[in-house]
Amino acid sequence: MNWETVLHHFALHQRAQSLSEKTIAERDRMLRTLATMSGRSPILVDTIDMLELLSRNHHRTGQPISAGTKQSERSYLRVWGKWMVDEGYRAHDPAARLPKVKVPRRRARPLHLEHVELLLDSGAYQRTRDIITIAALTGLRIGEVVKIRGEDIDWVTGTIRSIRKGSLDHAVQMPPPVRLLARDKPRTGWWFPSLYKNADFPEGGGHVLMKSASTGISRLLRRVGIVDPKITAHSLRHFYATMLLRGGVNVRVVQEMMGHASLATTQLYMEVTQDEMAEASNVLPMIDIRSRSGRGRLAA
Template sequence: MPSQHELEEWYGEQTHAFRIWMKQAGYTETTQKEYMREVYAYLHSLDELAVEKAGKMQVIAFLVSKQQSTGDRTRNRTLSAIRTFYASLIDFEMASRNPALEVKKSKTEKNKKPVYLEEEELADSLAYIEGRYRNRNIAIFLLMSYCGLRVGEVHRLNRSDFKKAKGTIEVFGKGRKWNEIPVPETLSAMLSEVEQERIEPYREKEDAFFVSQKGKRLSIRQIQKIAGQTFMAFKQQNPSLADMKLSCHKLRHTFATMLLKNGVDIRVVKELMGHASIETTMIYTHVNDQQKKQAMSTINIPMHAIG
């Protein structure tokens, strides 16, 4: 089995290009590490075959080799990594086609209903946000749950992205796209307060909106920890939710679900979520058990006609 050093000898130019491309595209450090790990495993499977000569068969063979030990979600993530790898090479004119696009994703992941909190549950969870910098933590939580920001987008948010006069924030999201999102007045007021309380960063030119107690841009891991501690305390007082897997991304699910349940046009939800395709937004058009019961309660069976 070749070492990473040997793989770099064979495919170093391509892996170097991929790293540069992901950084420039704004991928989080966690995603970069995961994608590089998947791509190294894929390159190992090519057995020195030139990347540009690999085709659909090589991609499928690699996915099949992992299939016994991984589920559909992992398979889809692996495929996404390989697709992104080839996209970067095409962008740098180091490849002419993306064979991974010819391989279909598993449908299981698409059919899975997103985990989300009901609007009342979300409101109750806010009381459990604690910490020395409580206002900052609340603002972070609200941006994810009432504006739909990804954790990486909260991490990258700068003071200059908050347009106080317009009442909007400019978000640098997936696909290297900027998205302007209107901010509710209450959240805008809180962001203004947090900005005033903000610790002066050690780096003079640091423009990060959310800063740690050490004067550095708040990391993704720190943001996840804030949310994790909140969910832990919330679930301890709400045993019925103990088995629900809550995370920063589940707040984003909650935001999209809340909008659609409130009758917001799905095309508007797509834009607010920063989705490239409306098909992605469609996964939030699920219905819950209570909605099913309400629908069935409108039906009247004519028992008098039967008797």
């Protein structure tokens, strides 16, 4: 049993589950890396090979891969290992005993309104500024923004139809600035067409790719002086959630607007500032300070 056969069968199994092509491709890419690193056939790969995979350095930075990446890849290995046993390709699952990955607590990393305005006043290309505006005011991921077509716009309800993460068919509200922007966009076809052929559109006629748009925004962030590496194009989505929550929108409503399956995920997008914590502490009751003996109050 060779890797190509196994990967083909595994992909068929995932498509039958209606998993996204992105998920299937990510798992395929990781398993091919496992095959290359181990030099073993899929029926001989063992737990040590998988541990070495999870302990590798990033091919570009030379630094250990992030805890989040390790957590994702561990879950992929667990799914693949169980599938191998269920299909009768292996008697034992080499991924069953992989250790859990300790992931640092996530913190919100939103851009602030001043940052967004700085980006829009930077003199960047109109296309880049339009993508920033839409992402900041709709909560759409960059990969979802670049896929907008004129046919996705419902002018009666003022919404954008978007197929979101997890194949969620979602109607996203367009606030007034986005409606104004939409008037200048084509009523049919891509809002952000690409002039070039690429891996997704080998014959051309496609849209700007997420990676290209995200990289452009990240470069713009650095150019205007926002140098924190944790602030990226995705931080526009954090900005959207934070602004809604600070504006008093119920967190369940924000969850639906973000397209999150879990309320806990939505809460991770909320940045809590020192001023907000100081203001919250003012609701605590006043308690007189006692002396060390506990028998009397301290003099003022």
